Amino acid sequence: MTASLDGIIFDQFYGDNSGGAEFDTDGDGIATQEDEFVSFTNTSGAPVDLSGWQIWSDMTGAGAPDGPQDGLYHTFPPGTVLNPGQTVYVVNEITGTPAYNMQEASEGGVESGAGGANTNFLSEGADSSSQPESVALVNPLTGEYIVLNFSATEASSVPSLSGFPGTLLMGEANAALDSGVEDQNAGASYQYNSTTGSYEYTAVTVACYAPDTLIDTPTGPRAVQTLLPGDLVHTLDHGPQPICWVRSSDHPLEATRVNDMPVIIKAGALGAGKPTTDLIVSPQHRVLVGGGGQLEAQFKTESLAPAKSLVSLPGIRQMQGKKSITWIHFACERHEVVSANACLTETLLVGPMVVKNMTDAERIDLIKVFGAGSRCKAALNGPPARPCLRVGGVRRLLAEYSKEKTRNTDKRIGILERDLLLVQ
Numbered sequence: 001m002t003a004s005l006d007g008i009i010f011d012q013f014y015g016d017n018s019g020g021a022e023f024d025t026d027g028d029g030i031a032t033q034e035d036e037f038v039s040f041t042n043t044s045g046a047p048v049d050l051s052g053w054q055i056w057s058d059m060t061g062a063g064a065p066d067g068p069q070d071g072l073y074h075t076f077p078p079g080t081v082l083n084p085g086q087t088v089y090v091v092n093e094i095t096g097t098p099a100y101n102m103q104e105a106s107e108g109g110v111e112s113g114a115g116g117a118n119t120n121f122l123s124e125g126a127d128s129s130s131q132p133e134s135v136a137l138v139n140p141l142t143g144e145y146i147v148l149n150f151s152a153t154e155a156s157s158v159p160s161l162s163g164f165p166g167t168l169l170m171g172e173a174n175a176a177l178d179s180g181v182e183d184q185n186a187g188a189s190y191q192y193n194s195t196t197g198s199y200e201y202t203a204v205t206v207a208c209y210a211p212d213t214l215i216d217t218p219t220g221p222r223a224v225q226t227l228l229p230g231d232l233v234h235t236l237d238h239g240p241q242p243i244c245w246v247r248s249s250d251h252p253l254e255a256t257r258v259n260d261m262p263v264i265i266k267a268g269a270l271g272a273g274k275p276t277t278d279l280i281v282s283p284q285h286r287v288l289v290g291g292g293g294q295l296e297a298q299f300k301t302e303s304l305a306p307a308k309s310l311v312s313l314p315g316i317r318q319m320q321g322k323k324s325i326t327w328i329h330f331a332c333e334r335h336e337v338v339s340a341n342a343c344l345t346e347t348l349l350v351g352p353m354v355v356k357n358m359t360d361a362e363r364i365d366l367i368k369v370f371g372a373g374s375r376c377k378a379a380l381n382g383p384p385a386r387p388c389l390r391v392g393g394v395r396r397l398l399a400e401y402s403k404e405k406t407r408n409t410d411k412r413i414g415i416l417e418r419d420l421l422l423v424q
Contacts, residue, residue, distance in 0.1 A: 002192055002199075003146035003171030005137055007044025010148040010173065011087050013135065014038070014189035015059065025091050034093035038073075038135055041192075042082040045365045047228065050076040054165065055090060055105075056136045058158045070161055073135070074105040083228065084365075086248045087326075101225070101326070132157040136166060143167030148199075150190070152176040175199040213279065213328075216339035224328045224340070233330075236292070236337040236344060237385060244369050244381075245331045247348075247362065252324045259283065261318040262325055263307035265343065269315030270294040275343035282327055283308035283318065286388060288337055288344035298401045304337075304346055304386045309394035312402075331370075335385045349388075350380040 002009045014025070014037050025035035038055060042048050055074040074090045080103070082088055087101060094104040134156035138145035145166035147156045152174070159166060175190035176182040179201035184190070190199045214221035216234040225248070227233070232240040253261060265279045271293040281287070284306050290299030295313075299305075310316045331348040338347055348354065350370060355363055370380035 002197065003148065003173045004043065005139065005144055005146045005170050006048050007042055007046075008040050008048055008050070008082065008137065008146075009043055009192060010135075010137070010146070011039040011041040012037075012089075012189050012191045013148060013150075013175065014184075015150075016184040016186055025089070034095075035091065037089050037091040039087050039089040040082070040137065041087045042084055043194075045084050045362070047081050047083050050080040050082055050088075051078045052076060052140060053080075054138050054140060056138060056158050056161060056164055056166075058132060058134050058136075058156065058161060072107050072163070074103070074107060076103070077106075083246060083248055084362075086225075087250060134158050136164075138164070138166040140165040144170045146170050147172040148190075149174040150176050150182065150184070152182050173199065175201075213340050214277075216342075224330070227330055233332070233336075233338050233347075235332070235347075236288075236339075238334070238336065241332045241334075241336060243330045244333055245348075245350075245366060246328070247330075248326060248328045250324065250326050253322050254324075258318060258320055259308065261320055262322055263311065264317060264319050265307065265310075266315035269313060270343060271296070273342055275341035277341050279341045279343050279345075280319070280325075281307045281340075281345065286346045288346075288386065289389075292344045294344060298398060302386050303389050304384065305389045305394045306391050309389070309391040310398070312395065312398050331381055333370075333381060335379065335381055335383065337385050346385065349382060349384055351382070352379075355380070 014035075016036070025037055040050075053076045054072060056071065057073045058070050080088070089102045090105050091098075091102055092105055094102060098104060131151065132154040133150040134147050135150075136145050136147045136156070136158040143166055145168070147158060147169065149156050149172060156172065158164060159169075178198040179190060181201040184201075188201055190201055192198075193200050212223040212225065215224050215227060217227075218232050218234060218240045222231075227243055227246060229243050229246055231243050233243060235241045260283055262280050263283050263285075265275060265281065265287070267273075267275055267277050269275075270287065270289075274292075274294050286304035286306055287294065287310070289295040289303055289305045289310075291302035295305075295310075307316070308318065311318055329348040331350055335349045336347045337344050339345075350366060355366065366380060
Protein backbone atom coordinates (compact mmCIF):
# COMPACT_ATOMS: atom_id res chain seq x y z
CA MET A 1 0.00 0.00 0.00
CA THR A 2 1.04 3.62 -0.34
CA ALA A 3 0.43 6.76 1.68
CA SER A 4 -1.24 9.82 0.18
CA LEU A 5 -1.26 13.47 1.17
CA ASP A 6 -3.85 15.37 -0.91
CA GLY A 7 -3.26 12.78 -3.65
CA ILE A 8 0.54 13.11 -3.57
CA ILE A 9 2.37 9.80 -3.10
CA PHE A 10 5.96 8.64 -2.83
CA ASP A 11 6.80 7.48 -6.35
CA GLN A 12 10.43 6.40 -6.07
CA PHE A 13 13.25 6.53 -3.52
CA TYR A 14 16.92 6.18 -4.47
CA GLY A 15 19.07 6.54 -1.38
CA ASP A 16 22.38 4.75 -2.06
CA ASN A 17 24.47 5.68 -5.10
CA SER A 18 27.94 4.69 -3.91
CA GLY A 19 29.63 1.51 -5.11
CA GLY A 20 28.08 -0.85 -7.64
CA ALA A 21 26.01 0.31 -10.61
CA GLU A 22 25.82 4.03 -9.87
CA PHE A 23 23.12 6.04 -11.64
CA ASP A 24 23.60 9.48 -13.22
CA THR A 25 20.29 11.17 -12.43
CA ASP A 26 21.04 14.69 -13.66
CA GLY A 27 22.90 13.54 -16.78
CA ASP A 28 26.13 15.43 -16.09
CA GLY A 29 28.26 12.38 -16.94
CA ILE A 30 29.25 11.68 -13.34
CA ALA A 31 27.37 9.31 -11.00
CA THR A 32 27.86 10.11 -7.30
CA GLN A 33 25.82 10.55 -4.15
CA GLU A 34 24.73 13.88 -5.64
CA ASP A 35 22.41 11.82 -7.88
CA GLU A 36 20.34 10.30 -5.05
CA PHE A 37 16.72 11.42 -5.11
CA VAL A 38 13.15 11.00 -3.95
CA SER A 39 10.20 11.54 -6.30
CA PHE A 40 6.49 12.22 -5.85
CA THR A 41 3.48 11.77 -8.16
CA ASN A 42 0.12 13.52 -8.11
CA THR A 43 -2.51 10.76 -8.28
CA SER A 44 -5.45 13.12 -7.79
CA GLY A 45 -7.59 14.65 -10.50
CA ALA A 46 -6.59 18.25 -9.72
CA PRO A 47 -3.39 20.32 -9.48
CA VAL A 48 -1.76 20.35 -6.04
CA ASP A 49 0.27 23.34 -4.83
CA LEU A 50 3.38 22.02 -3.05
CA SER A 51 4.77 25.47 -2.24
CA GLY A 52 6.29 25.37 1.25
CA TRP A 53 5.84 21.61 1.70
CA GLN A 54 8.90 19.88 3.13
CA ILE A 55 10.77 16.58 2.88
CA TRP A 56 12.41 15.24 6.04
CA SER A 57 14.91 12.39 6.20
CA ASP A 58 15.88 9.96 8.96
CA MET A 59 18.71 7.84 7.57
CA THR A 60 21.26 5.45 9.03
CA GLY A 61 24.05 3.43 7.47
CA ALA A 62 27.79 3.19 7.03
CA GLY A 63 30.32 2.70 4.26
CA ALA A 64 29.11 5.47 1.96
CA PRO A 65 31.49 8.36 1.06
CA ASP A 66 29.33 10.75 3.05
CA GLY A 67 27.67 9.68 6.26
CA PRO A 68 23.93 10.08 6.93
CA GLN A 69 22.56 13.30 8.29
CA ASP A 70 19.02 13.55 9.62
CA GLY A 71 16.62 16.43 9.32
CA LEU A 72 15.12 18.76 6.76
CA TYR A 73 16.01 17.70 3.20
CA HIS A 74 14.00 20.01 0.98
CA THR A 75 11.46 22.83 1.00
CA PHE A 76 9.45 23.18 -2.20
CA PRO A 77 9.79 26.73 -3.52
CA PRO A 78 6.83 29.04 -4.24
CA GLY A 79 5.01 28.20 -7.45
CA THR A 80 5.60 24.45 -7.26
CA VAL A 81 2.36 23.02 -8.64
CA LEU A 82 2.08 19.33 -9.54
CA ASN A 83 -0.59 18.64 -12.16
CA PRO A 84 -2.57 15.39 -12.27
CA GLY A 85 -0.32 12.50 -13.24
CA GLN A 86 2.87 14.55 -13.04
CA THR A 87 5.99 13.48 -11.13
CA VAL A 88 8.62 15.70 -9.53
CA TYR A 89 12.13 14.49 -8.68
CA VAL A 90 14.03 16.10 -5.78
CA VAL A 91 17.73 15.42 -6.35
CA ASN A 92 20.61 15.93 -3.91
CA GLU A 93 22.69 18.08 -6.25
CA ILE A 94 22.05 19.03 -9.89
CA THR A 95 24.76 20.16 -12.28
CA GLY A 96 23.56 22.72 -14.82
CA THR A 97 19.95 23.69 -15.43
CA PRO A 98 17.46 21.27 -13.83
CA ALA A 99 14.96 19.49 -16.09
CA TYR A 100 11.45 20.90 -15.74
CA ASN A 101 10.42 17.96 -13.53
CA MET A 102 13.46 18.14 -11.22
CA GLN A 103 14.40 20.30 -8.25
CA GLU A 104 17.69 20.43 -6.40
CA ALA A 105 17.25 19.70 -2.70
CA SER A 106 17.34 22.96 -0.77
CA GLU A 107 19.35 21.30 2.01
CA GLY A 108 20.90 18.66 -0.24
CA GLY A 109 24.25 17.09 -0.79
CA VAL A 110 27.69 18.17 -1.84
CA GLU A 111 29.99 15.29 -2.77
CA SER A 112 32.72 15.68 -0.18
CA GLY A 113 34.25 12.21 -0.04
CA ALA A 114 34.91 9.97 2.93
CA GLY A 115 35.44 11.92 6.12
CA GLY A 116 34.11 15.12 4.63
CA ALA A 117 31.16 17.21 5.67
CA ASN A 118 27.98 15.18 6.10
CA THR A 119 25.76 17.20 3.82
CA ASN A 120 24.11 14.28 2.03
CA PHE A 121 20.77 13.68 3.76
CA LEU A 122 19.73 10.61 1.80
CA SER A 123 23.14 8.97 2.09
CA GLU A 124 22.91 5.35 3.06
CA GLY A 125 25.41 2.48 3.08
CA ALA A 126 25.25 -0.89 4.84
CA ASP A 127 22.68 -0.76 7.63
CA SER A 128 21.16 -2.78 10.39
CA SER A 129 17.51 -3.83 10.54
CA SER A 130 17.39 -2.60 14.14
CA GLN A 131 17.85 1.01 13.04
CA PRO A 132 14.97 3.20 11.84
CA GLU A 133 15.12 4.65 8.32
CA SER A 134 12.37 6.68 6.70
CA VAL A 135 11.50 9.81 4.76
CA ALA A 136 8.49 12.06 5.29
CA LEU A 137 6.52 14.57 3.22
CA VAL A 138 4.86 17.24 5.36
CA ASN A 139 2.66 20.28 4.85
CA PRO A 140 3.81 22.66 7.62
CA LEU A 141 0.66 24.78 7.32
CA THR A 142 -1.65 21.92 8.31
CA GLY A 143 0.82 19.66 10.13
CA GLU A 144 -0.31 16.73 7.96
CA TYR A 145 2.38 14.33 6.82
CA ILE A 146 3.01 10.92 5.25
CA VAL A 147 5.92 8.53 5.76
CA LEU A 148 7.79 6.00 3.59
CA ASN A 149 9.58 3.52 5.87
CA PHE A 150 12.63 1.45 4.88
CA SER A 151 12.89 -0.69 8.03
CA ALA A 152 10.95 -3.93 8.33
CA THR A 153 11.01 -3.87 12.13
CA GLU A 154 11.47 -0.29 13.36
CA ALA A 155 8.94 2.53 13.41
CA SER A 156 9.80 5.84 11.79
CA SER A 157 11.60 8.27 14.05
CA VAL A 158 11.06 11.30 11.79
CA PRO A 159 8.38 12.73 14.15
CA SER A 160 10.96 12.92 16.92
CA LEU A 161 13.48 14.94 14.87
CA SER A 162 14.12 18.42 16.18
CA GLY A 163 11.97 21.03 14.43
CA PHE A 164 9.80 18.55 12.52
CA PRO A 165 6.52 20.43 11.81
CA GLY A 166 4.29 17.38 11.34
CA THR A 167 1.52 16.81 13.88
CA LEU A 168 -0.99 14.57 12.07
CA LEU A 169 0.09 11.35 10.37
CA MET A 170 -2.08 10.79 7.27
CA GLY A 171 -0.56 7.50 6.19
CA GLU A 172 2.56 5.35 6.20
CA ALA A 173 3.92 2.90 3.63
CA ASN A 174 6.72 0.40 4.20
CA ALA A 175 8.94 -0.23 1.17
CA ALA A 176 11.05 -2.81 3.03
CA LEU A 177 8.03 -4.98 3.88
CA ASP A 178 6.51 -4.59 0.42
CA SER A 179 9.68 -5.48 -1.47
CA GLY A 180 11.35 -7.85 0.99
CA VAL A 181 14.55 -5.80 0.68
CA GLU A 182 15.78 -3.71 3.56
CA ASP A 183 19.19 -2.43 2.46
CA GLN A 184 19.51 -0.44 -0.75
CA ASN A 185 22.45 -0.79 -3.09
CA ALA A 186 23.67 1.44 -5.92
CA GLY A 187 21.67 1.00 -9.12
CA ALA A 188 18.35 -0.02 -7.54
CA SER A 189 15.53 1.88 -5.89
CA TYR A 190 12.16 1.44 -4.22
CA GLN A 191 9.44 2.20 -6.80
CA TYR A 192 5.68 2.27 -6.40
CA ASN A 193 3.76 -0.14 -8.63
CA SER A 194 0.22 1.17 -9.10
CA THR A 195 -0.96 -2.20 -10.42
CA THR A 196 -0.02 -4.13 -7.27
CA GLY A 197 -0.44 -1.16 -4.94
CA SER A 198 2.96 -1.82 -3.36
CA TYR A 199 6.63 -0.88 -3.58
CA GLU A 200 9.13 -2.93 -5.56
CA TYR A 201 12.91 -2.97 -5.37
CA THR A 202 14.18 -2.73 -8.93
CA ALA A 203 16.63 -0.97 -11.25
CA VAL A 204 16.52 2.79 -10.73
CA THR A 205 14.90 4.82 -13.51
CA VAL A 206 14.24 8.45 -14.27
CA ALA A 207 12.00 9.16 -17.22
CA CYS A 208 14.00 10.36 -20.24
CA TYR A 209 11.98 13.35 -21.24
CA ALA A 210 11.56 14.68 -24.77
CA PRO A 211 12.88 18.22 -25.27
CA ASP A 212 10.39 20.84 -24.19
CA THR A 213 7.86 21.28 -26.97
CA LEU A 214 6.99 24.93 -27.58
CA ILE A 215 3.28 25.57 -28.19
CA ASP A 216 2.23 28.86 -29.79
CA THR A 217 0.03 30.96 -27.51
CA PRO A 218 -1.28 34.54 -27.78
CA THR A 219 1.61 35.63 -25.53
CA GLY A 220 4.28 33.69 -27.41
CA PRO A 221 5.63 30.11 -27.41
CA ARG A 222 5.31 28.19 -24.13
CA ALA A 223 6.74 24.87 -23.03
CA VAL A 224 3.97 22.29 -23.14
CA GLN A 225 4.55 21.18 -19.53
CA THR A 226 3.70 24.70 -18.28
CA LEU A 227 0.23 24.74 -19.85
CA LEU A 228 -2.78 24.39 -17.57
CA PRO A 229 -6.55 24.20 -18.07
CA GLY A 230 -7.80 27.69 -18.89
CA ASP A 231 -4.58 28.77 -20.62
CA LEU A 232 -5.02 30.02 -24.19
CA VAL A 233 -3.29 28.40 -27.17
CA HIS A 234 -3.31 29.71 -30.71
CA THR A 235 -5.26 27.45 -33.07
CA LEU A 236 -5.16 27.44 -36.88
CA ASP A 237 -8.93 27.51 -37.34
CA HIS A 238 -10.40 29.36 -34.36
CA GLY A 239 -7.70 31.68 -33.08
CA PRO A 240 -6.99 31.72 -29.31
CA GLN A 241 -8.78 28.87 -27.53
CA PRO A 242 -8.65 27.78 -23.87
CA ILE A 243 -7.25 24.41 -22.86
CA CYS A 244 -9.95 22.29 -21.20
CA TRP A 245 -7.93 19.31 -20.01
CA VAL A 246 -4.27 18.30 -19.54
CA ARG A 247 -2.77 14.86 -19.01
CA SER A 248 0.85 13.98 -18.16
CA SER A 249 2.08 10.42 -17.72
CA ASP A 250 5.37 8.54 -17.60
CA HIS A 251 5.85 5.52 -19.85
CA PRO A 252 8.60 2.85 -19.69
CA LEU A 253 9.71 1.80 -23.17
CA GLU A 254 11.98 -1.22 -22.59
CA ALA A 255 9.35 -3.74 -23.74
CA THR A 256 7.79 -1.49 -26.38
CA ARG A 257 7.71 -2.66 -30.00
CA VAL A 258 9.67 -0.57 -32.51
CA ASN A 259 6.42 0.43 -34.25
CA ASP A 260 5.16 1.92 -30.99
CA MET A 261 8.29 3.91 -30.07
CA PRO A 262 8.35 7.73 -30.01
CA VAL A 263 8.87 9.51 -33.33
CA ILE A 264 11.39 12.30 -33.82
CA ILE A 265 10.74 14.79 -36.60
CA LYS A 266 13.99 16.59 -37.33
CA ALA A 267 14.04 20.32 -38.02
CA GLY A 268 12.86 21.01 -41.56
CA ALA A 269 11.77 17.42 -42.25
CA LEU A 270 8.21 18.44 -43.22
CA GLY A 271 9.13 21.62 -45.08
CA ALA A 272 11.12 24.82 -44.66
CA GLY A 273 11.17 25.56 -40.92
CA LYS A 274 8.68 22.75 -40.24
CA PRO A 275 9.53 22.19 -37.46
CA THR A 276 12.09 24.83 -36.49
CA THR A 277 13.68 22.46 -33.96
CA ASP A 278 13.43 18.70 -33.52
CA LEU A 279 9.95 17.61 -32.44
CA ILE A 280 9.25 14.38 -30.54
CA VAL A 281 5.71 13.02 -30.58
CA SER A 282 3.94 9.76 -29.83
CA PRO A 283 3.67 7.39 -32.82
CA GLN A 284 -0.09 7.94 -33.28
CA HIS A 285 0.10 11.71 -32.83
CA ARG A 286 -1.14 13.33 -36.02
CA VAL A 287 0.54 16.17 -37.90
CA LEU A 288 -0.92 18.31 -40.65
CA VAL A 289 0.09 17.36 -44.20
CA GLY A 290 -0.87 18.85 -47.55
CA GLY A 291 -1.02 22.42 -46.22
CA GLY A 292 0.73 24.97 -44.07
CA GLY A 293 4.00 24.30 -45.87
CA GLN A 294 4.07 20.68 -44.67
CA LEU A 295 4.52 17.91 -47.28
CA GLU A 296 2.47 19.83 -49.83
CA ALA A 297 4.10 18.01 -52.76
CA GLN A 298 3.10 14.58 -51.44
CA PHE A 299 -0.43 15.41 -50.24
CA LYS A 300 -2.86 17.48 -52.33
CA THR A 301 -5.42 18.24 -49.60
CA GLU A 302 -5.04 19.13 -45.94
CA SER A 303 -5.21 16.02 -43.75
CA LEU A 304 -3.83 14.70 -40.47
CA ALA A 305 -1.32 11.85 -40.70
CA PRO A 306 -0.01 9.72 -37.78
CA ALA A 307 3.66 10.48 -37.14
CA LYS A 308 4.72 6.83 -37.47
CA SER A 309 3.27 6.70 -40.99
CA LEU A 310 5.91 9.25 -42.09
CA VAL A 311 9.07 7.44 -40.98
CA SER A 312 10.04 6.54 -44.55
CA LEU A 313 10.79 10.23 -45.14
CA PRO A 314 14.27 11.70 -44.54
CA GLY A 315 14.64 13.20 -41.07
CA ILE A 316 11.75 11.27 -39.50
CA ARG A 317 12.39 8.10 -37.51
CA GLN A 318 11.33 6.14 -34.47
CA MET A 319 13.58 6.45 -31.42
CA GLN A 320 14.56 2.86 -30.75
CA GLY A 321 17.11 3.72 -28.05
CA LYS A 322 14.74 5.46 -25.62
CA LYS A 323 14.04 3.66 -22.35
CA SER A 324 11.24 5.86 -21.01
CA ILE A 325 9.39 9.06 -21.80
CA THR A 326 6.77 11.42 -20.47
CA TRP A 327 3.82 12.29 -22.70
CA ILE A 328 1.93 15.51 -22.10
CA HIS A 329 -1.41 15.83 -23.90
CA PHE A 330 -3.90 18.67 -23.84
CA ALA A 331 -7.41 18.95 -25.21
CA CYS A 332 -9.55 21.91 -26.19
CA GLU A 333 -13.34 22.12 -26.47
CA ARG A 334 -12.91 21.13 -30.12
CA HIS A 335 -10.24 19.13 -31.88
CA GLU A 336 -7.79 21.80 -33.03
CA VAL A 337 -4.61 22.27 -35.06
CA VAL A 338 -1.89 24.09 -33.14
CA SER A 339 1.76 24.96 -33.69
CA ALA A 340 4.38 22.88 -31.85
CA ASN A 341 7.98 23.96 -32.52
CA ALA A 342 6.39 25.77 -35.50
CA CYS A 343 5.02 22.46 -36.82
CA LEU A 344 1.25 22.24 -37.34
CA THR A 345 -0.08 19.34 -35.30
CA GLU A 346 -3.21 18.25 -33.48
CA THR A 347 -4.47 18.71 -29.96
CA LEU A 348 -5.84 15.60 -28.27
CA LEU A 349 -8.90 14.10 -29.96
CA VAL A 350 -10.71 12.43 -27.06
CA GLY A 351 -11.93 9.34 -28.87
CA PRO A 352 -13.15 5.99 -27.49
CA MET A 353 -9.67 4.38 -27.45
CA VAL A 354 -8.19 7.33 -25.57
CA VAL A 355 -10.95 7.13 -22.97
CA LYS A 356 -10.61 3.34 -22.69
CA ASN A 357 -6.92 3.63 -21.72
CA MET A 358 -7.56 6.12 -18.93
CA THR A 359 -8.02 5.52 -15.23
CA ASP A 360 -11.50 5.72 -13.69
CA ALA A 361 -10.62 9.06 -12.12
CA GLU A 362 -9.47 10.46 -15.47
CA ARG A 363 -12.66 9.29 -17.19
CA ILE A 364 -14.79 10.98 -14.56
CA ASP A 365 -12.75 14.17 -14.95
CA LEU A 366 -13.17 14.04 -18.74
CA ILE A 367 -16.93 13.56 -18.54
CA LYS A 368 -17.14 16.58 -16.24
CA VAL A 369 -15.36 18.64 -18.89
CA PHE A 370 -16.79 17.29 -22.15
CA GLY A 371 -19.92 15.37 -21.14
CA ALA A 372 -20.58 11.67 -21.68
CA GLY A 373 -21.00 11.95 -25.48
CA SER A 374 -24.02 10.98 -27.52
CA ARG A 375 -22.51 8.07 -29.46
CA CYS A 376 -20.15 5.39 -28.24
CA LYS A 377 -17.93 5.74 -31.34
CA ALA A 378 -17.82 9.54 -31.34
CA ALA A 379 -15.00 11.64 -29.89
CA LEU A 380 -16.01 13.70 -26.87
CA ASN A 381 -14.54 16.83 -28.49
CA GLY A 382 -15.00 15.82 -32.15
CA PRO A 383 -15.39 15.93 -35.05
CA PRO A 384 -11.73 15.85 -36.19
CA ALA A 385 -10.26 19.15 -37.31
CA ARG A 386 -9.16 17.57 -40.62
CA PRO A 387 -9.65 14.16 -42.27
CA CYS A 388 -7.57 11.63 -40.33
CA LEU A 389 -5.49 9.32 -42.52
CA ARG A 390 -4.65 5.70 -41.70
CA VAL A 391 -1.07 4.56 -41.28
CA GLY A 392 -1.20 2.00 -44.10
CA GLY A 393 -2.77 4.44 -46.54
CA VAL A 394 -0.14 7.11 -45.88
CA ARG A 395 2.70 4.63 -46.30
CA ARG A 396 1.29 3.43 -49.63
CA LEU A 397 0.84 7.00 -50.86
CA LEU A 398 4.42 7.93 -49.94
CA ALA A 399 5.74 4.79 -51.59
CA GLU A 400 3.87 5.63 -54.81
CA TYR A 401 5.09 9.23 -54.65
CA SER A 402 8.67 8.00 -54.29
CA LYS A 403 8.28 5.65 -57.28
CA GLU A 404 6.71 8.37 -59.41
CA LYS A 405 9.44 10.79 -58.45
CA THR A 406 12.05 8.20 -59.47
CA ARG A 407 10.27 7.57 -62.80
CA ASN A 408 10.07 11.31 -63.49
CA THR A 409 13.73 11.70 -62.60
CA ASP A 410 14.69 8.85 -64.94
CA LYS A 411 12.55 10.42 -67.69
CA ARG A 412 14.23 13.80 -67.25
CA ILE A 413 17.66 12.17 -67.30
CA GLY A 414 16.74 10.35 -70.52
CA ILE A 415 15.67 13.63 -72.15
CA LEU A 416 18.92 15.30 -71.08
CA GLU A 417 20.94 12.41 -72.48
CA ARG A 418 19.15 12.64 -75.85
CA ASP A 419 19.71 16.41 -75.93
CA LEU A 420 23.41 15.81 -75.29
CA LEU A 421 23.55 13.33 -78.19
CA LEU A 422 21.89 15.85 -80.51
CA VAL A 423 24.38 18.51 -79.49
CA GLN A 424 27.28 16.22 -80.34
